[in-house]
Amino acid sequence: MEPALRLVNISKSFGDVAANSNISLDINRGEILAVLGENGSGKTTLMNMVSGIYYPDSGHIEMAGNVVAIRSPRDAIDLGIGMIHQHYKLIEVFTAAENIALGLPGKLKLDRAAIVKQVIEIAEKYGFSIDPHKRIYEMSISEKQTVEIIKALYRGSSILTLDEPTAVLTPQESQRFFNILRNMRNDGKAIVMISHKLNEVMELSDKVAVLRKGMLVDLIQTKDTTAQKLTQMMVGRTISLNINRMEAKLQGLRLKLDAVSCIDENNTFVLDNLSFSIFGGEILGVAGISGNGQRELCEVITGLYPLKTGTIEYFPPDVSYAVNLSGKTPLQIRRLGIAMAFVPEDRLGMGLLAQMDMVGNLMLKRYKNGRSIFADRRSPRYMAENMIDELELVTPNVYTPVRQLSGGNIQKVLVGREISSNPTVLIAAYPTRGLDINSSHTIYRLLNEQKDHGTAVIFIGEDLDVLLELCDRILVLSDGKAKGILDARNTTKEELGLLMTQESSTV
């Protein structure tokens, strides 16, 4: 059968880095192709060339036997290629139907009824559930994703590329989403899905293209392979997926939150009457769908988010009194001599300075040391050099701006810096999000070392498997409320998933 799209010897490089080299790939109708690879393996670059965001340095793309040049997203749409990005590009105050019709040629007056009718037709055909009149800001993430997909279908796309579509979905939503993808496949659409979740790839795809370091390692039928084999191809060597978890050697109580509540600028509760304690020498996991109070929890403890009511107390090791942290600024907390480390979710926007080099970034929390008016740049340089050795950090040199490093290496700089302060409390928000297996394991190892040193570690996570394997206890957050604290050794993914989604299913 004629492939829907044929990529021939596609290469693309950014500066000295070859993001894709000589990739040839057929995309067929009626097939779900998974593009699998570690971070920085070139998956997204490849798909961006299909959807007109980048243009290949060499090689070409064929459609129905003709060479086509996809110079812009417009060209891609004209050719029937739709891309669903990781971050949705929707207008918040418009309805679903308005967003879908946006940017299309037509008469001056918008025929809303006709659009709505067609949207409903598409939805029924593939099994989407959508309210065309609902405005985007009222929608959940999975509803927004639905709008994006229908938008592509409405434009007549017969080739759909999806960039990590399940990253933001709950397990239940993912299942529903897979059924829709299967319906589209059966309808003869060509579907390309970028993913680094192996179980998803195994469950859903017909074919897998594995990329490593910009090269196509293999293109195989999913049924002829196993998760273990795919991992091997992806990383180049077998890596145990097991996270080593030691028994917790509990030290004293370290941090106690009592009835903590916070409100956002709209006066809605983002943290609602939250109480829990954490001890030195344990990893407390926080599970929940993103945006259910995780960020505010981290920031209220570190003094970055205003506390509305409740108390936060810190118990220094080896003494019997408590220090009240409620309403203190980061500077005040620092002046109390409390070594609190925080790895924020937004690495380049908050934790690090994207344009600065490693030295400048490692100075961030220690530049004030000493009396000199000059900042000490020598010791952070040694620190950077040590870190490169210890954490197998890959960078041209210590003076390269961190934004030019890969995601895993960026995170190693951040986590390495935070740990270097010998913290008694370490808060890590999504520390392995978007990281490949190797880098993730380095981070898990570092967190475990901290636990062994007696640090109280709070781990905000999204991958339930990781939470279950790494943590000692897991707090489930939903809508800013604690839904329970579970013993990670005696609980299941289903139990967690159920607690996480309880609120949204009962309302």
Add this chain to the structure above:
Amino acid sequence: MNVSNKRKNIAKPPLVQIKKRTNIPSWKAWLIRSMWFLSALFTGGCMISALGYKPITVFFEMAKGSIGTATAFRETVKIAIPLLGAAIAIAPAFRMRFWNIGAEGQIKIGAIAASYFALYWQTVLPRPLLLALMIISAMIAGGVWALIPAIFKSKWGTNETLFTLMLNYVAQGIVKYLQHGPWKNPSSTGFPRIAMFHPDARLPRVFGVHFGWIIILAIAIVMQIYLKYTKHGYEIAVVGESERTAKYASMNVSHIIIRTMLISGAIAGLVGCIQVSGADFTLSDNTASGVGFTAITVAWLAKLNTHSMIIISTFLACLTKGSNTIQTIFKIPASAAGLLTGIILFFALGSEFFIEYDLAFPFAKKSKSIIVE
């Protein structure tokens, strides 16, 4: 209804591809710069020939009029001093991404403060004390003028660009009021003006140019060290890059903004003092005359490096002085001379784009590789 699925003939790659360069050897950057400088001369030359002059002679006279003789060079330096000073003044603010476009006003306020002592205290104080007082008061006044938008920005998040811009007009208004009202020289006839300063209130000369050049050069050197090596300089860079990161690192952001603007304004105020007591010997509504704005060009061309600013402000001063010269020698209209300066500047800015980005022409490449059978 039928959504566009038309197959356009799009088997053509894009005409140009723009790529950001990761690093470029400095010889190559200078090669690009000199190429663009030559193109600027060529374009400017075409314009000059169209006006009926010989381009080579005009350029030669331009160079001679700005750096050809000691006297000409001293005049050029006089133009460069306030330009460099103002550019240094905005450097720390811009490094912090605080868009202080109010250097003009801060210079004027500094000049007013210095003029007050120059006009009313020259009989009371000995010369060194008078000059010191003028300098200090100008720095305080400029600093306070810059402090106002800084406080508003850090407390209520006001827009510093508009705020500093508006304060320029307020400063201009104050100067005009003084010139026409309380400080008007009673003995001057005709157009109201402020009296010339007593010789004691004028800056001494070194190598034929007022003392200001030494002060400004020293500040240019110190400022680069301040920005690059001190703790304050690091804080400025962090706040400029990301306020969220600064807060996360437990920095007191509003304190840093206020302190930095105080420094920025104080240097601008000092420039005002140098201008009135070194070059003009009086205060008028022509004091500053736009250097606060031209300095922004200097600062960006220098990429906020105050050492590079020395070269760039001198270059700009040469252009200004040179174009004045050709106006007098060849009777080239002022607008044409201004146009010539504009062309050269435009090309200089353009060359930075080509240093930053690489252009590829895939279409041209592709057509070459077509195999004819």
